Amino acid sequence: MDGTELTVPVQESLVRLQDLWLLWNSAYLQNDQRLAETAIRDLLFTARDLGLSRLPDLAVGVLVRGVDAARSEEFERGRWAIRMAERLDPGRPEAMFAKSRIEFLEGSFFEGAIARIRGYLRLVGAGLPGRLYGLNLLVWLGASLMLASALFIALQLATKGGALLRDTSVNFAVTLPRPIALLFALGLLVWPFLLPNGWIWLVLFWAALLWPYGSSSERVVLSACVVILAFVPVLVDGVQGRLDASLSPQRRFLDRLESRSLYGQFFSDLGLLRRTLPQSVALDHLVADLHVELGQDDIARPMYRSVVDREPDNGAALNNLGAYHLFRSEYIPAIGFLERALGRPEGSLEAAYNLGMTYQQLFENTNSDRYFDMAREIDADWVSHWLTEGEQGVVALGGLARIDELREELDQALGSSGLGRDSALRASGVLLATLLAAFLWWRFSSGAPVAMKASSLGRESWLESFARIVVPGLNSAEAGDGARGFLALLVPTAALMLPFHTVTGFALPWGYEPGGAFAWIAALVVVSVFYAVRLALR
């Protein structure tokens, strides 16, 4: 069991979970909904006995069965499978994706689309898939901005590059025939492509050279493009800095424990985490709490002792040690630990209640009332609740509240990092060098803003008319409207990048794969609307 000691009752619970899962499978295959419901209910009861309330692995299995049934046109069976999966692991996006698939298979496209959207909305707070999806959106946005910036510079070259080439070739034409001079000018423009990853140098170089030829707004946008091209890579690297920890099994355990989920590798991941953080008091505290939740108080006690030895002011651990002795009617050590726990930031409420309960069992009503009053002063509602429930003693699960602290320890142990200072400095250097080059070129070259074309006047060739519709930002580039031109490029670029958002970013380890069709449909809709509006405004 990978270093995690499990008592016989806990092992029996795990065996019971295995048996109930097999029972559910057999009930499902026999299309016995009632028996399947009973198996689901018992699975959840058993998990709750272990202090955990979700069974995500089984929920995904149920979803796959449901979609499989829908493929065989057993839509009703598919639906009750979705409902059962929702009980096993409520609020997961996978359930909505599977529901969406079933609705599509049945031909209910509207309901399918709604379910799909709900699935994506559920990604907020959905643990690792949600975080990775957020990262993917950031990477998608960054990549879209970078591409739009590069395309904006390309468009500037297409509309104003003629003047740039003429001005550049004039310098060569002093000594060379004009065609050769033009070739030299072309060579001067493309040499950065020979550098490693030449496209980025090419784009930055062109941005600097085109600076004098743009209008004021285009110069502002060109500067913004250089900022984007220099700094988005730094941000992309920065956001992936913590992924070493995020993608680790240790982090998966902490996430799942936080959501009270019991999954197949729960205990092996816990063992791995303990090997990764062998000296962590917070982890010992958390594992001790976990053992209490599993009902393994005897295994928890020495761990609490170890925590208290290293953190003498740990009120929650002191209270739990006191509670342990109280449950065994060992009142003197119980009072000793509970008195120490009083007044600490954690566990005071529980310690006061437990002291009240201890003195009540010792028939010292005065002391008992005093401590109950003290507990009520801290939180009367909880005290009332415990008394109503007849709790003979309560524990403080301060260890389970230390998950964030453990995440930070894990980040440090696995070498995660944030934004690289060196990268940021180098990006600043790129930015300054490009802007300086642009300034010097503007100051000392003969380049000037290129005259605008009266695009609304006169007759155009079919190629020009076609390009004017198809190439976003072309009209704005000719009119010298930088912001409008950039936005015109950004919208379709971002839309067309949407289907690539999982391949430029990270695969999402969710249980049920929704596929990329939705992203393609969304991209096509956005692009279609974009061009429809362009045509209408034309």
Added chain:
Amino acid sequence: MSSFEGTLESGQLLDILRSISGRAASGLLSVQGEPDLVSLTFLDGAIVAADAMNRPAEDVLAGVLDSRGLLGPADFAAAVEPALGTGRLASEVLLELRKVPRDDLLDAVREQTYGQVVRLLRWENGNFNWTEDVESPFQEGMSPISVAEALVRSTEELGVEGPLSTGLPDLDAAYEATSAASGYRVVGRDGDWIDRPTPGEPVWLTPDEEMLLELIRQGIPGIRLVEKTGWGRYRVELALFQLLALGLVATGAWEEEDETGAIADHTSARVLAAAVPSVFESGQVDELASDVSNFALDGDLTSPPAVAPAPVVEPSAELELSADLESAAMGARPKAKRTALAQVTSLWAARALALGLVGLLVTLLLVQAERPALLLPFPWQMDARARLERHQTLSRYLKIDRAVRTYYLLYGRPPESLATLSVLELLEPADLYDPLGRWLSYTGRETGYVVQPVDGGEVVPGSELAADSRADFFLNPKFVDLPEQRPDPLVLLD
């Protein structure tokens, strides 16, 4: 002359505009073309109003005001509608209502007028009618648009499609009068209208062109013509364009051309400028005639330009010309023509470069192994690219692992292949490859599985995913160590 009419093919709209401008005439010029009927109002030789039947001035003005953010179409209509049919100008109504600041409005009216003129200048054919001393209402206070401005500015904006399609003269160059510049007539002094050019007849000049020719004879270089005349660039450029087109002047300072190497034989070029009329007249070289007519106006509007009166050409010069007529003719074209060609070449070269960049970016996006270079392009980000690839691989392996375990949970055994998981919609087809585009081989075992990328038929060492199902208490019936042996769960499933 109170009125004059004709067709565009023979009417030489450019010459008509030169005539009106040269005489500083006032009146109304109407041109009925295929697409529309356009009327221009002239005051002292400059355009003060323009209107079109199918594109009324009000509509164009509304568009200009809207595009400049000065007045929306709805507000425009609301303001102007009450005055419709009263004969009042929309701009006057707007001024009265103070809907738009006066200067902005006058500027917009000017732009609207200019737009109508440019449309007219691009027509290929039609009929025109000039009525002297008749005018349609025009907006007081608007700065008139000179014929020179209309022609030169529209050429600058439209390039080779502009009315002076061979390009504008280079004011940096020096010019000298050719021998053909001896006999000419001046519009306003020798007649009201520039006639259709006839071989043997002296060409027509405007007073501007005559004065400029005189300055050039005095040796004033092009760069000082604007300053010397005080006319502004548009008037000088138009007059110089005409003098070059008529062959009355030629570029005299060829040093610049020599430096660029564009023209090698200056003598033949200069001689040709003088010799063309005689060649044309004799009908020896029709191609050359066509070429020379094109250099005047390559565009659609005018007929061949007036040719210079037959000069006295030295036999030796004619001999020189006949040696290489065609190349000399090319060389004799004004520098403006070559400049226009250079502009077009540069523009298309720049467009080709831009297109190349777009192609490169699309390739980077579509080729899987190159995508990290798109996001993290700088040389010092090699480690970051490696980290990105590792994280992408790791996240893909996590996804595959989850899918394999789900399959195991459902069927009690590992899947035969990753493709099986794709069929069950647990994986996407793209998940069967690693982030570098390498196919992932899968080997299922009793106690787990191994996934490895394969490159060129060889397994890539050091990047595999090996998973052990024994550590999963849902998948391993022997995970717990209870004394009683439990039955095989597959029996239940079967």
